[in-house]
Amino acid sequence: MWFFNKVGKLEDSGMFRGFTDWHSHILPGVDDGIRSMESSLEVLKRYEEAGIKKVWLTPHIMEDYPNTTEGLRNRFEELKAAYNGPVELRLAAENMLDSLFEERLEARDFLPIGEKGEHLLVETSYMNPPYGMDEMLRKAMGAGYYLVLAHPERYRYMNEDDYRNLKSKGILFQTNFASLVGGYGETARKKAEWLLKEGMIDICGSDLHRLGFFNESIQQSPKKKQSLEHILNVAKNPGLE
Secondary structure: OHHHHOOOOOHHHOOOOOOEEOOEOOOOOOOOOOOOHHHHHHHHHHHHHHOOOEEEEOOEEOOOOOOOHHHHHHHHHHHHHHOOOOOEEEEOOEEEOOHHHHHHHHHOOOOOEOOOOOEEEEEOOOOOOOOOHHHHHHHHHHOOOEEEEEOHHHOOOOOHHHHHHHHHOOOEEEEEHHHHHOOOOHHHHHHHHHHHHOOOOOEEEOOEOOHHHHHHHHOOOOOOHHHHHHHHHHHHOOOOO
16 A cells, blocks of 8 residues: 555654764854854754764865864864763864865875775865866875765766766765755755665765754655665665774
């Protein structure tokens, strides 16, 4: 009967019990994400309620937000001192592929993601690839870094061949689970569904900037049962540790 195929809400799926959130903007007051320490602690309390085990704090490093490694580490220490709950906090960064990235690559000045400290979370503009993107990727990988592309489903300029080309280079993909419930529009939702179906997604995250958006997203259901199954598998078996 019809109810056997009903797709439940993300929060009710069990996805967040023991979950690692690989992409968030919870570190307060450093970019366009959470602004205050009080709000960061509110988010982490909600994470406790959802059952989330670990969160990677990945503030922007880009020309618009030229955060320094030292500055972010200092702010991270302040958050750790203020928070005494069970959610494990880790610090990394979301690196825009721009001229600042090239400068930091030259200096080997990054906050890597993953416990081994050898992966970089990177992003581009949603509308257009950066000039010299292939060369930047080549140089970063040549320097010994493994790359993780943030929310590939949101890049409007990318098509199926682009995704296959990036995967052939060994680049990992991180999806935003809100994409599956239409949080970023229908185009992003359909791309996320296809990327999951093709087995191209390695890790997932919230990309949380505001608690309200997070709460709204996890109370919704993916359109397809198969997509929920795929995202649950990625959440429970991430392709990065």
